[in-house]
Amino acid sequence: MGYLLNENNFNDVIQEWQKDYLIYAPKKMLGEGMYSDTDITRYAAINDISEIEWEKKSDFSFKEVLLPLSETLFYYTEGTVKEAEANRKSGAVIFLRSCDLHAVKRLDEIYLRNGYEDFYYQRLRANVRFLVIGCSATYDNCFCVSMGTNHIDSYDAGLTINDGLFHINSHWEEMNPLFSRCSQKEAEVVIPFVTSNQINVKVPENLSIAVNSASLWKEYDSRCINCGRCNFVCPTCTCFTMQDIFYTDNGKAGERRRVHASCMVDGYTDMAGGGSYRKKNGDRMRFKVMHKVYDYKKRNGYHMCVGCGRCDDVCPEYISFSHCVNRLEDAMKEVTGNE
């Protein structure tokens, strides 16, 4: 069903939702950007529709709502372990774009299906609703069309803004009476999705691990400064490291946490005794790129990368992931000796 709401109407809806849900949306944070005096758009809980950044691409994704940057798993004292409570007990409504809802499927793949179902993820994921904001135009660095993530129907509600009105297409039956009550009128609503980007990527058909020995990776040895930003902004990166913290006033009590980790950063593969893998940044770049467009698909049947372009937006060294993917075809030619 389709509904047309003005800002006040939408805030009425939000207020109603807030009884059961926290509302997360991209929000402009002033002066918190990478360089001084720049702004950053990242996810936060909102109370009013006017807080939402509708124009800019969010620098960080929604993923922290489901996978907090740092999450306490349990508290311990001598001999006892007490499970930590969830940082959010109510449900959540998340405003996000098509690519990001495709990314949710990737998070689910790892946390719900790859081996055991993850208790902590599952409880934050359980009662989450997704509102997809349509994309009328592509942003810099996006290549969702190439990755097939530019379009989605499996949202709870789709949303687009036209002539100052919020046009909502609801698949959320339970909320239809609320939408109906709060709307100016009901109408057919079509959510726009882009059908082309400025950037196109092509993952070569014949891509294989043979490409590991291609020369392109070496270029990244010195260009990449292994800061890990490309992983932290990626909506599909899911790695974490365990950390034990103990409280100084009582040496016997503390907590175990998991915190986001990056395969680009030093220490990721360190083994006891000083052994480690992928010491060179170029090897880490290879590992990341191949995971995003090759081996994840080998395991799960579809590509991990959703083409949001955030890794390109954030890299301080202007390293382009999409450009790297587009070089794989030549790299395969180099290693297979064809042409």
Added chain:
Amino acid sequence: MSKNEYTPFLSEILEVKKHTELEYTFRLSFNGDVRPGQFFEVSLPKFGEAPISVSGMGDGYVELTIRKVGKVTNEIFELYKGNTLMMRGPYGNGFDVEDYKDKELIIIAGGTGVSPVRGVIEYFHKNRTQVKDMTVITGFKSPSFVLFQEDLKNWNDNMKLILTVDKEDDTPSDVCENTKELPAYQVGLVTQYIPAIKVKSKTDTAILVVGPPMMMRFTVQGLLKEGYPEENIWISHERKMCCGIGKCGHCKIDDVYVCLDGPVFPYTKGRLLVD
């Protein structure tokens, strides 16, 4: 609600056996199914967790042989019988003894790599008729690094057993507590003994190779050179692991998660993994 795999359970330390200054075997209370080659995440609150292979098992217990190398393992060595440790697991696939039955079994293990295969050796030591023949080659750095001395003496009765050390200790053996009653040993790398392995049919073998990466590489090379088929070889990989359950990503190589799909791999699969 899904089960919380991250919260460890308490396990009592039933017995501690010292092999060397740096390597002890801890017998820990545990009830449940477990296979050799699987591992537990052993944890000490405030120090962290470490994946440790099962080196032995029995009614109501598992054994873990731990090398003291860092934060968690140092602290474990401070604990003794009657104390407790926290654990979760077992994780990973482990070795499946069914795969080796009615074959000529060859096991080549180096250093702490003996731990994950110890359960396999024990099994066929007790059920010797289930394999046609059995050769075990264990290698250690020097006499003072030899693990499982008592087992090595016991196993000798119904299998071909070679104990070898890379080199003699720099200090005379009599000053070194744990080398006093060492079984007979030879000096040389495990790879030297591969050509001398006697089997009736190389195609009818099952071969397990476990140890440090270099040792596994050269051992497999030696085996292939002697004409053993690569499909008959199994190896066990070790990687950084934070979760043990397919979530943290640290152990992933290509499309494989060592913690879920391994750590034991048929060589034909394991050899293709490039970090």
